[in-house]
Amino acid sequence: MTSPALSLSGVRKTYGGTVALADLSFEVAPGEIRGLIGENGSGKSTAMKVVSGQVIPDLGEVRVAGEALAAGSAHDRLTAGVGVVMQDPMLCEELTVAENLALGRVGRNGLVSWRRVNQQAAEVLERAGLDLDPLAIVADLSQDDRHMVEVARVLAWDCKVIGFDETTASLTEDYVERLFGVMRDLRTRGAAQIFISHRIPEILTICDTVTVLRDGEFVATVNTAETSEDQLIELLVGRSVDAQYRREPAPAGEVVLAARDLQPAGLAGRIDLEVRAGEVVGIGGLVGSGRSEILESVYGLLPRAGEVEVAGRGLRAGRPRQAIAAGLGLVPEDRRTRGLAMEQSVRANASAVAYGANSLAAVVRDKDSEGLLAMLRAKLQLKAPDDDAAVSTLSGGNQQKIVLGRWLDHNPRVLLLDEPTRGIDIGAKQDIYRLIDEAAHEGMGVLLVSSELPELIGLCDRILIMREGHLVAEFTGDVSEVELMAAAAGHSEPVETTV
Template identity: 40%
Template sequence: MTMTSPAAAPRNPVSPPDAAASLPELRGTLKIRNVSKAFPNVQALADISLDIRPGEILAFIGENGAGKSTLLKIINGDYQPDTGTLSIDEQALSFSSPRDAHAAGIRVIYQEPEIVPGVDVAENIWIGELPKRMFLFSRLRLNEQVRRSLAEYGFENALPMNLLGDQLSSAQRQLVEIMRALKSGVQVLALDEPTSSLTDEEVDRLFTLVRRLRDEGVAIIYVSHRIREILRLCDRIAILRDGSLVAVKQASEVTEAEIVRLMVGRDLSEVFQRRPAGTDHEVLRVTDLHSNWHRGVSFHINAGEVVGFAGLVGAGRTELAKVIFGELTKTSGRVLVDGQEVSIHRPDEAIAKGIGFAPEDRKREGLVLVRSVLENASLAILRRLSRFHFVRGRLERSTVAGFVERLRVRTPSLDQEVGKLSGGNQQKVVLARWLAVKPKILILDEPTRGIDVGAKAEIYHFIDDLANQGLGIMFISSELPEILRLSDRIYVMQNGRITGELTGASATEEAVLGLAMADQLSALPTGAATPNREGSIL
């Protein structure tokens, strides 16, 4: 992978540590000056100037799309800035690839580092630069070196050397990547969302390492969504919004609420709250449903109601949606739509009965990424748009354009490939498809997952709006605050059962959590598809 090429572009030799330091900045400060970067239709970064100082942990924080990743990629040499400069100690840096950045002592550790599966830890660390003696690779020397450096940082136990690449956990993969950086004398180390898949214990260990590196004089960039974590670990915090640097704060002088306000650009109190509504007309009733995933589930949804489904991952909520939609099969139980018993075996039958389903995993289950916004949005109503099987192009375009406008999908054109839109806009395309169907019941499975706060708010308004127009909405979410704010009623599921129903004042975070975990010790139903992931509470 990282073979050394002698013909590489100008290297940036690190200046000797004893050189006269006449500047006020610390030696080895990475100076970012007036960096801008635009992509088609998006100004990803606008005029960013920032110092990244040795011996300091600097956090980058911001919503999705704020520009954190783009900035990291510029630092790592993945992208080149349109304007602006990077420099260390008067030495201008111009990277044409990550390898140039590595040579200058800069390393970005991404969430999923490149690990060679069939190769052990030591070789993975030294990949591309295996120590040689007389052209022969010396395993003895390699193992010795790696053992020494692991011991130095206290990772002998956390990262056993005999493990192969594909046996490593996420935490261990990150450690390998960090060891790679350390062995080549890193000056600036950036960590991109390093804790997202770590256990608490692993997080603690990582923090210890990061602090130690800081104290050794490494400049550290720490990118995360977790504000509390950042306040615990970092010295300074750089807050980005819409590609601009809005503020740089000392961690000791700032509160969580203040950071959120700076990130979002408005107070949290503005966040959406639905006014309860709903009618008496039952659009969906499920009685005593049994399946591989469910043991006697009964519930109902009225027209005009948003009904939340809360629970731990693996409680059977997604599967419940899929059983109702005909994607999975039930073993017994009745499903009534508008009071009429229905028998649904396939998604197209569910759609014909007036049920829409926006799945949790947009990319895998929701969208045909290589096709256009137009084709994706009209997919479920093709028959209605066609005459003698010929799709009426103008009708299709005007129908889809209407929903795309209503949902404020930001796309350069209806013919844009859906895969090239941002996550929030992709989700809106899925919603546009189901609105076009004009369903009576709309099942939304984690509709705001992986979407930035702005788009989330739009989707909340939208769900509220739809319910007010008389749709019955089954709203599955693992984010407690949004389920509490948006739902008229909440069913809590656990291990394939509904363990409780909450309304009004009784619907609190504590109540939901209590019901979701009421019976934690009982075994999972046999055949449960999704394993209960530890720690991912709601």
């Protein structure tokens, strides 16, 4: 019998009084893709950090091809053939793509052949399906390309055990397919893979087996070919949950956000759009289409031409504080760099909007933050060791709950949401969808960017499609994923954008 490529035996990890993993054991065979699912805080990312060597378990061991790995650095694990693509890219953004792929692998004798480094990088990028210049600076790349460069970095080490921790959470559909192509190629080469995703259809598509965790404990391992989506969801959350969500439309009121002749910096097109009170307007499109730029320019983070009004009040470009005062709130796409102060406490991050909305002399009292934190725990099931723990210690999903929850507590006129459920498990997604629905029924306008077409269809009263900086289509009523993707990919003619 072939020995497992990877095995975890009796792994336990605690953070203070919080048990992240409790006696976790499972094995992955060569050439197997194992899904690992669970709600936020179930221990998935902690398990991957134990595998990668970033976290030393309190008890238990990790074996690769039967050999026990000593607790040590992530570099030692890479040398042993174990690589993990974490949820957020761990790249040196000021270096080139080739330099990032070469880090830790070349130059130990003081000599580097940059010609060879660049040639090897080009070969690895081709294998990853990336049409990128090895000399491109990572900071200049799109978020999708950065994630795929992280994948290429692991490929460059020729790892035999590879973990993907929510790698698809920030990828558009075309990039997800590229990643799956890489994973299928790795399977044929005999690599053992662990794939973490909150998207159950992805798990069923790419994985051979799936292990379910709940509150740090093993629940079950099942064959995906013999398991339905509903069965997986019930194992995941411990109860029956509808996989799809369809909100009830709220009566649309007055215009609360209007953009006329809007042209965010770097985009070719000029856009007109409106959002009414009680309306959820979605924006879809492929990576680089200009979706996020619309939200960031409206909020004031990105220079723009054109006019923006909130409830009839004009906003000057580049003034986020004025946007907040007028009633705008923004949940950014990249929560780690734009939404949170990672080394600050849960309490400080949750209170950030309240601090920013008041004068410098104003004081946000502890009892005020307690009310907000209680709401996050009750409505969004926020899981944190304690309110004074650094937000960097939380799972990605719990970090996102803080970013979204503090704006809902602030009750803006218009909420700008850029990929609000990225990295969120299906149970928490349902909670967030209901909160968006409640906010709309209470008269809030919502402008929502999402790469998940079912999410746009289920949540939005109208859907706008961007392509290459232009607004090319608008959909109301029943619409299919095929129609949305056709418009985003260029199979429909541009439309007039005047609302």
